[in-house]
Amino acid sequence: MAAGKEFLGVTPPISTAESSEREKEVTITLMDELRRQNTFESEEEAKIREIVLGRLASLVKLFVRKVSISKGLSEAAANAAGGKIFTFGSYRLGVHGPGSDIDTLCVVPKHVSREDFFDVFEPLLREAEGVSEVSGVPEAFVPIIKIKISNIPIDLLMARLALSSIPDDLSLKDDNLLRNLDERCVRSLGGSRVTDEILRLVPNVQVFRDSLRCIKLWAQRRAIYSNVNGFLGGVAWAMLVARICQLYPNAIAGAIVSRFFIIMYQWSWPQPVLLKQIEEGPLQVRVWNPKLYPTDRSHRMPIITPAYPSMCSTHNVTASTQMIMTEEFKKGAEVVDKVIVGSASWSELFTKHDFFHKYRYYLQVIASTGNSDLQIKWSGTVESRIRQLVMKLEYVDSLKIAHPFIKGFDQVSYCLSEDEVRAVAQGEISDAIANRKKEDVEGKEGVNPVYSTTFYIGLAIEPKPAGAVGPRRLDISYPTTEFTKLVKSWEKFDESTMGIVVRHIRSSSLPDNVFDKGERPPKLVQKRSKGAGKSSNISPEAPNKKPRSSQSMSEIPLKATENGGALIPAALSSVMETFDPFPPKNTEDIKTPQLPFGENAAVATGAVGVQ
CATH class of the missing domain: 1.10.1410.10 (Poly(a)-polymerase, middle domain)
Structure with missing residues (x-):
């Protein structure tokens, strides 16, 4: 119990009775x-994790020793410098499941820098036996190296303490260890310190x-x-x-x-x-x-x-x-x-969520590149800013809820032409492209792989007011345009290699990869209404229609990488579909912020026709 009182926490218990x-x-x-539900790992996997953590602890000591020698310390001092790992998160709490990752903190002495962590330790990990998928993200809010050891995923953080050596019996409980540390080290130490405090x-x-x-x-x-x-x-x-x-x-x-x-x-x-x-x-x-x-x-x-x-x-x-x-x-x-x-x-x-059955309209945010390693960083950057888009959407009139889904959907498309690259960058992946595998294009010239990650936001629209006639229009141009500007403000953004597209689609147009097998509801086929005047029906059950835009894909220039990879044209960044199959011809009345790259206002208006 906490010192000086007979209960844990900030208030007395509601009840101390035994369970019935x-x-x-x-x-x-x-x-x-x-x-x-398979939430517990097997004894065999638990033993593998212990072995993996033992190997990682040895690699950390080797890393610290290597850096110590390079900075002029003697052999004895380098061996005594130590280095230790601490686990935190679900593994430390004891609630991890099969295949889950291990959050790990590497604690090093004061002469080992964060630059050493990425410049020395990351290459050392790449060369170590049994280590795969090494990916360092030094510019992250909490700098991290992601690896796999014996197929066990591990997230590595690093903290440098103001100590000349790290003993094997070091505890992180003492607040004085945080003296004179930079903010990133404090944040890195926080995970382990918080986890231990929760258990206490x-x-x-x-x-x-x-x-x-x-x-x-x-x-x-x-x-x-x-x-x-x-x-x-x-x-x-x-x-x-x-x-x-x-x-x-x-x-x-x-x-x-x-x-x-x-x-x-x-x-x-x-x-x-x-x-x-x-x-x-x-x-x-x-x-x-x-x-x-x-x-x-x-x-x-x-x-x-x-x-x-x-x-x-x-x-x-x-x-x-x-x-x-x-x-x-x-x-x-x-x-x-x-x-x-x-x-x-x-x-x-x-019971599984009903996110992809719940809403009539969705936003798609598509991040794409022509390189797998670059895609990890670019899609992660876009995902970290999705929340900003949601917050801006919440200020749109008639929009009750902007519901983000908790993960993106990754896809690799092997394109044989620039037209296919353009289509994939827009989220238009035909069955031919979707079914094309890597082995199908090996040896062919002009093949461009496009790596894309698609994020979804469900849009809940307020009910139509009593007595209202005809479709309404939901103008989301400002939040979507501001969002694309925000992600492009990333210091490492390169318009020649990274693409960002925001568009809205109906529930009936959702791709198959968001549903489990047999989960997708059957599409209802309805007769098409005669006459343009009856075309405002946009219920999810209505047959799909080819989206219209004032600028066709073929009019957007496309570049290619020097190594043959596909580059996603920056001009596609604000191109968006409109739900209304017959958008207004007069775009002068549509008020929208100044758009980059000179797109026509009608292209990026985001004015959604809703029932």
């Missing part, structure tokens, strides 16, 4: 269901793990598990579950899960979720003052990390994603209530 017999029964069935602040670690494993699976299935896209990430979900465990310290997993949904649905946001009292630390660290966060009105669902320096783990939440999560909490509470009384099973809680 019924709650014990549903806990047994919950654990059985989690096993059926829960009354029963095993109950916490069982409950969190359930909530994590539920959030993933309901497509609300993603910090970058405005929902909650792993650390936020862990803190929410930990807080419920503090409020019911003697409850078991079934009871914790039941109370979780009820409390989360009724929670009075923006009341901050705290696992412990926030205290001002004495350290001079150039990071945010933790006392400001609980009163910061810009944070809609503040969940504050318990380790110094405390941070808000939910600063990405928007008005739309908050409403979506609140609705999911409500649905979850209804299902769990039925489970408790015996009228439903736990499997109903883990």
Whole structure:
């Protein structure tokens, strides 16, 4: 228990009662269901992970020794410099599943720089036996190297402490270790320090793990598990579950899960979720003052990390994603209530999301390049800014919710002509291109691979006012144009190698790769209305029509890379389809910001005809 009081957390427990017999029964069935859902890894995979982490620890020591020698240290000093790894995230919390990655922190002494981490350690990893898919991202908010060792994915962060050597028994709990560190090192250390603090602040670690494993699976299935896209990430979900465990310290997993949904649905946001009292630390660290966060009105669902320096783990939440999560909490509470009384099973809680069946209209954000390594960085950059597009869309009249999906869909298209490259960059991938495999084009000249990642945002439109006649128009030109400008402002953006296209489509035009096999609803065939005057019917069931644009693809110049790879033309960046098959001929009345590259306003207007 916390020093000076008889309970964990910032308030006394709601109840210290033991779980009822019924709650014990549903806990047994919950654990059985989690096993059926394959959320536990096998003993064999667990042993492999331990071996992999042992190898990684040796590689870190080798890296530190190599840098130490290069900087003039003696053999004895280089060997004593040490270096240590710490795990955090789902693996450290004990809720990881088969195939999940391991979040790992490499702690090095003061003479090893961040540049050494990427210039020395990354090449060393590439040469190490059993290591594959090495990809460093030094410019990330938290610089990272992604690797695989024996097919186990690992995310490597690095922190340099103000110590001449790193002993094997080092603990990161001491706040004084953060003295005089730069902000990136403080952020890197935060993951491990927060994870350890969460485990220290829960009354029963095993109950916490069982409950969190359930909530994590539920959030993933309901497509609300993603910090970058405005929902909650792993650390936020862990803190929410930990807080419920503090409020019911003697409850078991079934009871914790039941109370979780009820409390989360009724929670009075923006009341901050705290696992412990926030205290001002004495350290001079150039990071945010933790006392400001609980009163910061810009944070809609503040969940504050318990380790110094405390941070808000939910600063990405928007008005739309908050409403979506609140609705999911409500649905979850209804299902769990039925489970408790015996009228439903736990499997109903883990029903897959209905994102691609839920809306009539969607935005597609397509990031594309001609190089696989470049695509990883470019698509990651675009994804990190999707939240900004959502926030801008929320200000559009008649748009209730802009719902981002939690991941992008990757695709490689092998194009045989410039026309095909243009089409793919626009998101128009024919069956011929989609079915074309790498082996089908080997040895052929003029083959251009196009790597694309497509992100989706569902658009919920307000109901048509009573008595309104005819289709309405939803002008999303400003947010979409500002978004393309934003992603192009990335310091490494190159218009000759990177493409960004934003367009809106109907639900009936969604590509097959967003659906599981047999999941796509059958398309209804309707007779086409006669006469142009009856063409405003744009229901999802209406037959697809070829999108019109005031500028055809063939009129847009296309370049090619020096090495033969496909370059996505920058001029495609703002080209967008319109839902209305007969857009207004007079574009002078359409007010839209100045568009780059001289596109006609009608091309990028984004004026969506809606029913």
